[in-house]
Amino acid sequence: MMAMIGGEMEKEFESKLNVQDNLADNGGTDVNKAKSFKFRAPQENFTVQDFEMGKIYGVGSYSKVVRAKKKDTGKVYALKIMDKKFITKENKTAYVKLERIVLDQLTHPGIIQLHFTFQDTYSLYMALESCEGGELFDQITRKGRLTEDEARFYVAEIVDALEYMHNMGLIHRDIKPENLLLTSDGHIKIADFGSVKPMQDSQITVLPNATSEEEKASTFVGTAAYVPPEVLNSSPATIGNDLWALGCTLFQMLSGTSPFKDASEWLIFQRIIARDVRFPDYFSKDAKDLIDKLLDIDPLKRPGAGPDGYESLKNHPFFRGIDWRNIRSKTPPRLVPEKGPASGRSSGGDDTPDSSWNPTHIGDVTTTGNMVADVTSSSDASHITKLASIDSFDSKWQQFLEPGESILMISMVKKLQKLSNKKVQLILTNKPKLIYVDPSKLAGKGTIIWSDDPNDLSIQVTSPSSFKICIPKKVITFEDPKQRAYQWKKAIEALQNR
Numbered sequence: 001m002m003a004m005i006g007g008e009m010e011k012e013f014e015s016k017l018n019v020q021d022n023l024a025d026n027g028g029t030d031v032n033k034a035k036s037f038k039f040r041a042p043q044e045n046f047t048v049q050d051f052e053m054g055k056i057y058g059v060g061s062y063s064k065v066v067r068a069k070k071k072d073t074g075k076v077y078a079l080k081i082m083d084k085k086f087i088t089k090e091n092k093t094a095y096v097k098l099e100r101i102v103l104d105q106l107t108h109p110g111i112i113q114l115h116f117t118f119q120d121t122y123s124l125y126m127a128l129e130s131c132e133g134g135e136l137f138d139q140i141t142r143k144g145r146l147t148e149d150e151a152r153f154y155v156a157e158i159v160d161a162l163e164y165m166h167n168m169g170l171i172h173r174d175i176k177p178e179n180l181l182l183t184s185d186g187h188i189k190i191a192d193f194g195s196v197k198p199m200q201d202s203q204i205t206v207l208p209n210a211t212s213e214e215e216k217a218s219t220f221v222g223t224a225a226y227v228p229p230e231v232l233n234s235s236p237a238t239i240g241n242d243l244w245a246l247g248c249t250l251f252q253m254l255s256g257t258s259p260f261k262d263a264s265e266w267l268i269f270q271r272i273i274a275r276d277v278r279f280p281d282y283f284s285k286d287a288k289d290l291i292d293k294l295l296d297i298d299p300l301k302r303p304g305a306g307p308d309g310y311e312s313l314k315n316h317p318f319f320r321g322i323d324w325r326n327i328r329s330k331t332p333p334r335l336v337p338e339k340g341p342a343s344g345r346s347s348g349g350d351d352t353p354d355s356s357w358n359p360t361h362i363g364d365v366t367t368t369g370n371m372v373a374d375v376t377s378s379s380d381a382s383h384i385t386k387l388a389s390i391d392s393f394d395s396k397w398q399q400f401l402e403p404g405e406s407i408l409m410i411s412m413v414k415k416l417q418k419l420s421n422k423k424v425q426l427i428l429t430n431k432p433k434l435i436y437v438d439p440s441k442l443a444g445k446g447t448i449i450w451s452d453d454p455n456d457l458s459i460q461v462t463s464p465s466s467f468k469i470c471i472p473k474k475v476i477t478f479e480d481p482k483q484r485a486y487q488w489k490k491a492i493e494a495l496q497n498r
């Protein structure tokens with residue numbers, strides 16, 4: 001019975017995702033149409049049993065990325081796992097296809113490489129080059145802010161990769177510190193190509209129907225804080241989008257926060273449209289000037305987007321001394337490791353045998369499809385947390401909302417308790433409602449009773465990353481690694497005073 005259901009699902013999914021078939025009947029006039037296309041990164045017949053699953057690198061809106069070591073070769077990959085049912089239900093097939101086909105055609109040391117793909121009844125798997133150094137975002141958070149030399153190193157590597165990508169006719173559209181990953185030795189790799197947009201004259205082959213639902217509905221693609229003003233005014237995407245986002249990213253490296261920060265997306269958009277940007281005094285003249293130019297309201301005036309191409313960007317005084325031809329041979333800034341139980345672990349080379357590997361944590365395909373276990377959250381290898389089964393894999397927070405209710409703010413935070421700290425998803429809705437959810441079990445863990453009266457509900461910020469929510473007879477302490485404590489306070493108080 002299970003097999004039949006699985007088989008049906010696979011067929012349905014295949015019909016939506018079959019690249020070769022789509023290409024074969026392509027009669028459209030798309031600029032990037034292909035009569036025949038062969039993937040470079042092969043579609044393998046592997047199964048999850050061929051890998052030893054390790055820690056979870058991160059969770060995206062429709063995927064989970066897990067460290068996975070191929071048993072026969074010992075090679076380590078970042079396995080991006082996507083639940084077919086979820087992707088189909090959420091109309092994300094266009095993103096998946098696009099990311100797969102685009103990554104397949106890109107070869108640059110500053111861009112994450114796709115090694116191979118495979119699938120089973122429930123999931124699609126993309127074996128990506130593993131970035132052991134984590135997100136640039138976390139380096140900024142851990143260091144507070146970067147020195148100008150450190151920022152210059154990272155921005156130069158990003159510029160080098162963007163130049164390649166833009167020359168290939170691709171706009172990334174979601175450049176931000178979370179999508180800039182670091183290798184174990186600290187070099188930058190651009191990741192997350194789900195929002196990519198090929199230009200008219202792109203050298204990249206895409207599918208004729210590779211337009212996402214959001215695109216068709218012309219809602220904006222990307223991340224609120226890094227989106228340029230013209231996109232908010234529904235102008236078509238240009239490479240200027242990425243250059244604006246680069247300006248925001250440099251600002252964030254140097255200051256610790258993005259330039260257009262506010263409590264809600266709507267307020268952020270107001271700031272972007274007004275180009276309400278204020279430079280801290282400690283930014284150098286050159287850094288201010290470069291950011292100011294990258295944040296030009298006119299996308300064509302942003303350095304890199306004008307008629308002289310990338311020369312005007314690379315020749316900017318901020319980059320004085322950069323040897324653009326040998327950029328990847330320079331020594332990267334020191335990486336600050338994560339604090340906590342995992343920090344003592346070797347974050348070193350992909351081939352380093354890792355004592356936390358445990359043969360018992362391989363996916364259980366017999367009962368639930370695929371289960372993966374997080375073995376690195378504790379040095380004790382017997383501590384194995386089973387993650388949500390594939391059915392609830394990646395399911396969104398929507399299930400905790402009523403019809404018409406929408407999320408105003410959401411953060412993966414730590415709820416500090418006497419004996420143990422719990423990771424929870426804290427959600428504030430427009431109802432207003434304040435709840436926290438267990439992200440792995442996808443179970444509601446608590447509701448903080450709402451009151452407009454600050455005597456019955458108040459929020460105290462104790463540092464940029466920690467805050468307390470005070471309700472009658474109870475104080476709940478949270479830690480937000482993304483340092484949004486003040487934003488939480490602002491958002492809750494704004495709702496109380498609405």
Ligand SMILES: Nc1ncnc2c1ncn2[C@@H]1O[C@H](COP(=O)(O)OP(=O)(O)OP(=O)(O)O)[C@@H](O)[C@H]1O
Pocket residue numbers: 057058059060061062063064065078080112128129130131132134135178179181191192194
């Ligand atoms: N190659 C990789 N090596 C190491 N970690 C990775 C790699 N690719 C992704 N990650 C981590 O996994 C997380 C999830 O990645 P994914 O591409 O699925 O989604 P995302 O970019 O975070 O979100 P969304 O899809 O919602 O835009 C990332 O935030 C990143 O921290």
